[in-house]
Amino acid sequence: MDQYRQKYTVTAILSALGVARSTYYRWMAEGISYELTQVERDLIALCKQTRYRYGHRKIKKFLKSKYQTVRHRNTIQRLMQKHNLQCRIKKKRKWKSQGESVVVAPNLLARNFTVSAPNQKWVMDITYIQYGSSTLYLSAIMDLFNNEIVAYRLYSHQQTSLVVDTLQAALEKRGYPEGVIVHSDQGSVYTSHSYHQVLQQKHLVSSMSRRGNCWDNAVIESFHSNIKSEEFQFVKFNSLSNLQVIEKVNNYTQHYNEDRILTKLGYLSPREFGAQAA
Secondary structure: OOOOOOOOOHHHHHHHHOOOHHHHHHHHHHOOOOOOOHHHHHHHHHHHHOOOOOOHHHHHHHHHHHHOOOOOHHHHHHHHHHOOOOOOOOOOOOOOOOOOOOOOOOOOOOOOOOOOOOOOEEEEEEEEEOOOOOOEEEEEEEEOOOOEEEEEEEEOOOOHHHHHHHHHHHHHHOOOOOOOEEEEOOOOOOOOHHHHHHHHHOOOEEEEOOOOOHHHHHHHHHHHHHHHHHHOOOOOOOOOOHHHHHHHHHHHHHHHHHOOOEHHHOOEOHHHHHHHHO
16 A cells, blocks of 8 residues: 555555455554464465365365364355455356357257168268368268268358258258258257258258257267367377368268278178168
8 A cells, every 4th residue: 555555546546456445444453464374374275285276165175174174164265265265267158049040959869870761860060170271160961871971061160051051962962852850969050040941941850969968969979070080180280271171071081981881880881881771
């Protein structure tokens, strides 16, 4: 206070410090003691040791187990606030859709990944590809009959047009089948009105995973994991050109469909299994 009173008012200084005027004047009248109690020293040591990760409830337990010190949790909280020892709180993320409107479909797939014929159940998802000069977004559609990647698109954005174009490519390749269950997560592009309008126009049935449950769409997510672990295993982020990334995605998808054997398919590749079934 003595250092800044010549330049600022007492009210301004106390406001910046978050100290009430009554508290300041009470301290001035009573005198300020800078000597820490043993509990405060133990408290500060514990918070440093735990890297300020714990709140007052856990610190209270630590004090009791390590120093046999028993204090009410409100006392611990007050002392932690006094010495600015509060744990770093991670902000909760609020889920929200960025599409024009939110359309959430029921989970018709219900983790039943078994299919008796092509074009009954398709699954789709988007993943980040961060190995080029800029981040690219891979959207892919898989037929659960033989796990074949029916269509995919690699764009520099993850807007609704990315999934709509992927869907259009899959429909064109398969001769515009109707009644296909198209399963996705609840990402904003999949809950958008534009995406569901295309599904209705093409007579497709929408299905969605439960929020925050990756297992509901595990098969397509496994493909996205494989392409990163197998094709980009020894590649550092942002170490390639975008053209090189596109080439590697094209090569891996062709390899996955034509050559990569799957246990589910009796150790055949998706194309081999599809040809035998035909």
